[in-house]
Amino acid sequence: MNVDEVLKMADALVFAKTGQHLDDLQQAIARGTLQGKKYSEIAQEKHCNESYVRDVGAKLWQTLSEELGEEVKKSNFRSTIQRWQIDHVTNFAQDVVAISSFNTCGQARQPPDIPNQNPENQVTSNPQQSPTFHHDLSEMPKLGNFYNRTAELELLKTLILTEKAQILTITGMIGMEKTALGIKLVEEIKHEFEYVIWRSLETCPTVAQLQNNLTEIFAEGDNQTSRLPLMKYLQNHRCLIILDDINYLFRRGELAGHYQPKSEDYRSLFKQIKERSHQSCFILMGWEYPREIAQIKHPNTHNLILRGLDTASAHQIIAQQGLEPEANGSRFIDYYQGNPLWLKTVANFMVELGLTVSELLANQPFLLPQDLQDILQQPLAYLSEPEKQLLSLLAKEDEAIALVKLLEIAPMPSADLLNTLQSLSRRCWLEKTDRLYRMSPVLRQYLG
Template sequence: MNLDEVLKLADALVFAKTGQHLDDLQQAIARGTLQGKKYSEIAQEKHCNESYVRDVGAKLWKTLSKELEEEVTKFNFRSTMERLQISIVSHLEPHHNQISNVNICGEARHPPDIPNQNRENQATSNPKPTPNFHHDLSEMPNLGRFYNRTAELDRLKTSILTEKVQLLTITGIIGMGKTALGIKLVEEIKTEFEYVIWCSLESCPTVAQFQTNLTDFFTEWGNHTSRLPLMKSLQNHRCLIILDDINYLFRRGELAGQYQPNYEDYRNFFKQIKDRSHQSCFLLIGWEAPREIVQLKHPNTPNLILTGLDTASAHQIIAEQGLQPEENGSRFINHYQGNPLWLKTVANFMVELGLTVTQVLQNQPLLFPQDLKDILQQPLAYLSEPEKQLLSLLTKEDEPIALVKLLEIAPMPSSDLLDILQSLCRRCWIEKTAHLYRMSPVLRQYLG
């Protein structure tokens, strides 16, 4: 793919729609997207605010979408342009040495000096079908390598496509691959929905802002003469809406699921999505789920708590980092809970230092590089002081501990202890099996 040719094609499409060429920032966004760069990288290169780059990018994708009458996003821009190039080459007649009449997806496109009547006649003779899907996946990360999550994927598909759940969550400790699972799910079921929208809540939009953005999207693509209420759009259309990074809505230093100031309205919004009748589905992804969702077990609001990968997939991860497989590798994998990000981080660290699994297992405690500490610092910042106090007690326990013993040694009232335990379990800092509680070796080592 010739980068300059693709940029010229994008510029021609924008000019055909708006009468204006790509400006400097639009060119940088298009070029950076083709090169696989993130908005943050483009913003740094152009010395401007990332949110501004996102806004300009969103408008650019919308303009291209309108001109091509198909959904164009940051995620599919490269593949769309490649397909258009192929279409152009295949439709150009042999005697055309210059691109004066380009046929894209069956419709003739002329430069501005060609009479409009000719364009209309050719467009009439080559009508394009009305697209059925309106997917905005511009904020969805690239999937990269996906590892075996067949059971989890099947469970989510059943909940969404067969059981028609309206609200569900994927939670788990940082690094487990929650977002990757969500991306794979979207890739496999997006054609079942008329509207698919991926939204990261890292920028923390208020619920009013979020609802306005959704309403604008439905109005833009629904050809409505007037704006419909959001719930009406969710009732009229089959929509899949993914909210990633929901943990950014919650307070730091408090028990799990307590909203930041000015974000409490999300509580009522999620309750409406869960309780009202509509044909759409919201998928929430993050370190923890809203309290109003997980506090009551209900078949219409399932919560998938993601745990470690199977041993074979975990072996594949560390091998891809350049770490040689060894017979006792399973013990190494179990220490890091089969967590994909943790394993990648430690394996890469070992390869850089020339260490083997056997050498590492001979040392206790196991490796805990600074990169892994930095990763865990993110969710640790959300824990309350009582939670940290209880975790500090648990780091001294080599074996799982019963609730009775916890009540004996914990320096807090029993009612407070139970609330703290619940919060830590919801945040996946503590594992509960039967009537016993334990911390993973990595978290014990981190806090010890």
Template sequence: MNLKEVLKLADDLVFARTGKHLSDLQEAILRGTWEDEDYKEIANGVHRSEDRVREVGMELWQILSQELGEKVSKSNFRSTMERLQVSLFSHFEQHHNQIASFNVCGESRHPPDIPNLHPPNQETANTKKTNIAYHDLSEMPELGAFYDRTPELATLTTWILQQRCRLIALTGISGIGKTTLAVQLVQQIKNEFEYVIWYSLESSPTLDEFQHKLIEFFSQSEKLDSPATNQKLLPLIKYLQKYRCLIILDDVHNLFSKVELTGKYKPGYEEYRSLFKQIEKLSHQSCFLLIGWEQPKQVTQIENQNATVRTLQLTGLDIAAAREILRDYGLAEIDNYSELIHRYQGNPLWIKSVATLIKELGGCVTELLVDDTILLPEDLQDVLEEQFDRLSELEKQVLSLLAKESEPVNLAKLLENGRMRSTDLLNALQSLSRRCLIEQQGSFYTLSPVLREYAITAISRSNQTI
């Protein structure tokens, strides 16, 4: 068995489990393992840290173990693949026409030409015959490094699988890791559903376009199951009632207007309100997971009354998990690393941005981290600008007030300094809170150091423009 055959077989196995082909780093790890290199040698060859190579390797062995139904590790990878080739050859004539499951984007429980080498018991086999999985994960982003989110994963899994929640909002400030968490979640629970689809709202599809895409997905699989039957298209809610479905809507904030308080639908998109209302009210066995900076107002309004509606607001990583990011950048041992993590609120994207700046400037920037200096690399400013551009003028006024205060302030002081109606102030604070842009400590409000620094910079830039 040559290396090319090994990589092709491994790629088939990984694609069968994840719907994604081998990444360059995964392929390099397999090449090195086949040639009996250790992780340090592999890391040197691809110019990555040994810890990062080891982490990706562990994820890869886990994927292969799950797909083959046996323990796969760096030490037994070669023998496992050679044994698999022998088994494939002996079973080829018997299995070459079998397809374990259909997938619009090419995902299946087992690749078309790779039989299940560990046959399930009769009870499991009968269940799989009636519960074929259909996955369209073509729009799901590639899962990069995943830093510990064990409590959040456990919470979402419980809500979806045990409590059968119908509508879940996953929210948090930009860069906090919403999409990465959702990808990890889908990889873990996708086989519990008959249908799984990841749909990005980045292009702001109308409700008709969105529903047409989903109904087409359902109807295609039904036609393949019953080719001789002329299947009648059903309303979307009927499919959600008929099948156990998991539908992920990413970038849901694109449904809402800019320069408005959070959650106001753009003209022509108000019908999404009715869809989310149906998902909440009508009886069905499916789950919608909404990911975005903003969420529909009705989610926060009804979750206290409806046990099937939930919101999870992501906060930053803890020190141990965030330090793994610094370790990947070779900065795990810098002085005051815990203070750096705290200053950037454990936000993965913010930490990566600052780590890149420190790395590219040879580490001399760390001298600036001794005091309370907040570094705002240009790419981080671009990310924050995208979110700040969505704010209403009222919200910008409140942020400007908070940016001038080094300590948390209460409503009375904000009213006095801002000279605005109490109703306007309260609405602006509520909207900013839902956007995860302000922090509340009892009856006091404040900005994080990063957002305060950016707000001051943005205000100064705006004044210069005027």
């Protein structure tokens, strides 16, 4: 494994443990370690105190140690990652052999008798157990450019295929390309499931309408004249159901997670899927996720919040829009949070006007074109008045703000403030680190 391959593997392991990618200093420590550099050299390159670099390095090795289940330190970093990678591939190969030899009922399974058969309709030769693939992806959008979400993709595949998660939510601010990640995930794992169905909830179908649609597909696949309850199909078959645009189920002008009147029955549906025993998985994608999933941690449920892309992928987006990347463009990327849609929108605007990144960096505040304002207006329309009030207050703060200070300056009772903070965090308008709340520069400019 070369340096970049080891770094990618370390990044994926850290993300799986913490939900965060390696930051710039962690990357520098990992890369410098692989290149045989001392902490003092890394500190000099990053203009940091050596003791601080040592502390960050120690925490990085500890995180990797916890994830790998063995001690990782500066001296064995490369060898440990390489050994884990080899073991991982070996175990995966063994799993493939086991899966190809046995089905879920423990019966031997042979390769299909019919050559060149379409895998979408592949049937095994076992006369007693002959599952057919039924993939209804008619509502799944076409995947365009897919940028580096390797760590997120691997985490989702592990949760679904290894840990057998029953509900996964993929959330994030508008523009983070949640749908693109979902499409890529489906393309890579769809043949692990008998049924794969993608549905958009933008038209707000009722639970009854959704269940009728799903059970109709299941009944046709089972050649049944009468339909069973949805849960029976989820128990009898390995199903992957993707519900995109879930945010359209919720009310505007309320705190996060309040359903529209005709969507209230989704609450009991998601509760059933989470708590009942079955062998299927639901993936919910949108700006926010159901409160009944967020309220109580459950081993069968997981939430992935998408953050901005890495610098290399962001530069790729800029170049594809026709904007010449520049060496100092990382500040431009950071300002727009590495958000793919925001970067595309601003880069396209700059190309139309003939602006360069250097010219943009000389401008304060940065550009906020009308097209980007229209994009931000969509999730803004769902916020409650207390949320808008609190965001307006935070938009005046250049630095992250502590909860103690917020309690002092917010024009609302403490209980209301805490509920509002929780709602804004679930809707990804705020980020919380080390008990500090912050808004992105773009959102501050938009609301300021």
